[in-house]
Amino acid sequence: MRLEPRPASSVAASILWPAGAILATVVFSSLLVMIAGASPLTVFWLVLKGAAGSQFAALETLTRATPLIFTGLAVAVAFRAKLWNIGAEAQLYLGAVMTVVIGTGAVTLPSAGLIPLIMIAAMLTGALALLGPAVLKTKFGVDEVVTTLLLNFIVLLFVSMLLEGPLKDPTGLGWPQSKRVIADAQLPRLIKGKRLHFGFILAIISAIVVWVIMKKTTLGYEMRAVGHNAEAARFAGIPVNRVIVKTALLSGGLAALAGFSEVAGLKGNLTLDLSPGYGYTGIVVAMLAMLNPLGVIAAAIFVAGIFVGADAMSRSANVPSYIAEVMVATSLLTMVAAIMLMRYRVRWR
Amino acid sequence: MDANNGQEAEAVLRLTGITKRFGPLVANDAISLSLKRGEVVALLGENGAGKTTLMNILFGHYTADEGDIEVFGKTLPPGDPHAALAAGIGMVHQHFTLADQMTVLENIVLGTQPLWSFNLGKGAAREKIRRLAADYGLEVDPDRMITELSVGERQRVEILKALYREARILILDEPTAVLTPMETEALFATLAKLVAAGLSVIFISHKLGEVQSVSDRVVVLRGGKLAGERKTADATRRELAELMVGGQLPVNEIGPSSPRECLFELKGISTRSLGGAALRQVSMQLRGGEITGLAGISGNGQAALAALISGTLEPVEGEIIVHGEKVERWSPGAALERGLGRIPEDRHATGMIGDMSVAENVISEAYRSSRFSRFGFLDWKAAATFANDIIKAYDVKCPSPDARVRLLSGGNMQKLILGRALDGDPDIILASQPTRGLDVGAVAYVHARLIEARDRGAAVLLISEDLDEIQTLSDRILVIHRGQLSRPSLRGELSVMELGELMAGHGHDEGASHAA
Known part of the structure; x- marks a missing residue:
């Protein structure tokens, strides 16, 4: 078996292959659902209803999609330049740390000043977290997959230390959690009494900004050139290492915004379970979106919908909500296969 | 070299109506060709004319969609390199297929005998190799490692490998591309001895001079089709070139230089x-x-x-x-x-970014100038205009400035690189x-542009x-x-x-x- 590049991928192919991927995901998950002893049609209907069947469900899905848009963008930006940032989880937590460091009363400003200040500080923290691996990669050729992945664990332990020490809420009954951010540091809710917050709007704006950067600016051009062919980029005089560092700063900053938005918009304080792996799921989101910043919005809502819907489904049908993770993982694998088949033809001989 | 040893020689190889398609591309279109005993036939054609495909079919690497191959009067089963070898066909590839960490002897006998009798036959094998080497001017020490050999010597090993297996028909794919002029002379002398001993040779090349000095007959391929066949002695260089190109040959005039x-x-x-x-x-x-x-x-x-x-x-x-x-x-x-205007050696790896568009590629050396960007924002209109200028000025065949460069042919890619490198008249x-x-x-086009640059003082x-x-x-x-x-x-x-x-x-x- 060998792969031959296709001369050009047609519009039809770029719709049919991903559609086929989704179909394959549905078929495979149906098998698992049947093994669990339920009817696939009922289960999928319940998942859909749980994800979008009511105002509450839809808002919950968007709330869950918000951090995924940020981490998905972070990964999409980095992967576009072939900087394999697996550390969005760490950058998310560092963004959250900076949010509580500034936002719990250390600085008092009206919210129009305080929130941008926190955002910028959080982004810088996340950016710096990825600067180390980027410099190690460009100067010494250290594999960033390893460094960024391992940093996730280091940062999580660091956060744990902070929550047991300097950032611990003295009124928290001994729980490892930070103080709550002050009112001026909180992002407003979009609808009174609902959980969906202004962070979602920020995420959409970020996606548009990233799209503009990638499409219209010299930086985006450099990132794409470096990602597609670093040797040719270097030959043409593009400062490859500087581009990688800039990419790292942007990517780390975007991931940190996920942490900021979760703390300032939803949770109010920092705990060790702030993120159920949003940094890692961001990789899935970015791949499903084929690294397109606007596609990240749709992919994040899709993935969030499956998780939210599966939670609701598992309450009424007797199928564990783990099916959501299987479905997301399967959709990633089939989508990656579909992307490959879009670009290559398989020849058997 | 004399094709006819006294009388009309019999055909040892006959290809009839060979057709091979790769998707929409017809690499070989009903090609027929014959080779006589003691004859050197040159297979002449440009890159992509179908020479290598045809030889790969003959040697069994590919299976033809249509057509027959007859060797010494017997039909050759398609798609079977072992059958080709057994029928007496030996092929010397452009890129050698030798195991670097083995000796010449080991490489030559590799595959001709079972491994467990490897040492038993060594003495006889060495003797046979020495004899072949002496007979045909292929001197090389059987006990040296391949890594120690020059390119010319490696080629001799490849030829010896074929002769050791009693090849009666030898196919050489662009054999002189890697040789010095002296080594080329030596190779030609070897070929003369081979045909004198009754072997037949197919010599694949796109260099007219060589073809004229080594072959008895020339078969010209163009665009997968048989463009013509001539007795070497009767054909002029110009005639062959025009058969190969399919029209008038562009000629560059280069005047005296005026160094500064x-x-x-x-x-x-x-x-x-x-x-x-x-x-x-x-x-x-x-x-x-x-x-x-x-x-x-x-x-x-x-x-x-x-x-x-x-x-x-x-x-x-x-x-x-x-x-x-x-x-x-x-x-x-x-x-x-x-x-500096720079044209890199490897168009695909260094020159162009295949997955980006023509416009994106042509601005890659100048995107930061005020011509193509302002405040960090690219001016895609200016980029498209520049790309269109190059497409027009350099006669690049491409659908639009938005087309991915990967889809262009090598020649068109090279024209884009020329356009980018020569923009602004670098000196x-x-x-x-x-x-x-x-x-x-x-x-000819690339040469003309280089001469033009020289003449304006670069x-x-x-x-x-x-x-x-x-x-x-x-x-x-x-x-x-x-x-x-x-x-x-x-x-x-x-x-x-x-x-x-x-x-x-x-x-x-x-x-x-x-x-x-």
Whole structure:
């Protein structure tokens, strides 16, 4: 078996292959659902209803999609330049740390000043977290997959230390959690009494900004050139290492915004379970979106919908909500296969 | 060479109506061809004409969609290299298929006998190899490792391998591409002895001179079709060339040069290795209004020199002087700032970004200038205009500036690179293997542009492994050997043989290399 590049991928192919991927995901998950002893049609209907069947469900899905848009963008930006940032989880937590460091009363400003200040500080923290691996990669050729992945664990332990020490809420009954951010540091809710917050709007704006950067600016051009062919980029005089560092700063900053938005918009304080792996799921989101910043919005809502819907489904049908993770993982694998088949033809001989 | 040993010789090989399609591409279209005993047939054609495909079908690597192959009167089962071998067909590929860490002897007997009797037959095998080598002028020590051999010697091993297996029909795919002129002469002498002994040879080439000196008959392929067949003695060079190209051959007139001041100078440059030899204490000057040709056998430091001048390789010692000014920090950006136009050796890996569009590729060296960007935002309209200008001026065949470069042919890609490199009339031009893999029309086009640049006063360095190209275009010729340069010679000063001597390393001063 060998792969031959296709001369050009047609519009039809770029719709049919991903559609086929989704179909394959549905078929495979149906098998698992049947093994669990339920009817696939009922289960999928319940998942859909749980994800979008009511105002509450839809808002919950968007709330869950918000951090995924940020981490998905972070990964999409980095992967576009072939900087394999697996550390969005760490950058998310560092963004959250900076949010509580500034936002719990250390600085008092009206919210129009305080929130941008926190955002910028959080982004810088996340950016710096990825600067180390980027410099190690460009100067010494250290594999960033390893460094960024391992940093996730280091940062999580660091956060744990902070929550047991300097950032611990003295009124928290001994729980490892930070103080709550002050009112001026909180992002407003979009609808009174609902959980969906202004962070979602920020995420959409970020996606548009990233799209503009990638499409219209010299930086985006450099990132794409470096990602597609670093040797040719270097030959043409593009400062490859500087581009990688800039990419790292942007990517780390975007991931940190996920942490900021979760703390300032939803949770109010920092705990060790702030993120159920949003940094890692961001990789899935970015791949499903084929690294397109606007596609990240749709992919994040899709993935969030499956998780939210599966939670609701598992309450009424007797199928564990783990099916959501299987479905997301399967959709990633089939989508990656579909992307490959879009670009290559398989020849058997 | 005499095809007919006294009387009309019988056909040993007959291909009838061979057709092979790869998707929509017809690589071979109903090609018929025969080969007689004791005959050398040259298979002439440009890159992509279908020569290699045809030979791969003959040797069983591919299966033809239609057509028959008959060897010594028997039909050859399709798609079976073992059957081809057993029928007496031996093939010497352009890229050798030898195991580097084994001896010549081991490579030759490999696959001819079961492994457990390996040592038993060694004495007899060595004797047979020595005899074949002596008979056909293929001297090579059977007990040396392949890694210790020169390219020419490796080719001899490949031929010996075929002869050892009693090949009666030998196919040579572009055998001279990697050889020095002397080695080429030796190869031709070997071929003469082979046909005298009754073997038949198919000689694949796109070089007319060679074809004329070695073959009895020429079969010309063009675009997968049989374009014509001539007795070598009756055909003129021009006639063959026009059959190959399918029309009038473009001819470049190159007038006398009028050298001006030195625009680019290297002084005592040494570099690290880039696969081939590293540069050792290289000094050279490029003068305006002159094409300097750098000849040499592949792997002698051309890659390092090209990378150095392009800016992608930094020297470990020595000075780079551009327009009379010593450059402190050398990089691709620094080279571009100082007005160098650079045509890289590898279009796909270095020259272009295949997954990006034509417009995105042509601005890659200038995207930060005010022409294409403002406040960090790219002006895609200006980029598309520039791309269209190049497409028009250089006659690039491509659907639009938005087309991905990957979809273009090698020649069209090279035209884009030319357009990008020559934009703004650079006065120092590096052209590294600028015509490798291009068809004759595209080659003539590239040459014309280089001559044009020279005539307007640019200093051009042409690095090429094609000695014909070097001799046709260069006003001055340098030869590189093991990372060192020969003294420069003027156009016509040295014969092919003398240049060959230099390429093989004779006449190079040890220690320092000169090129003033």
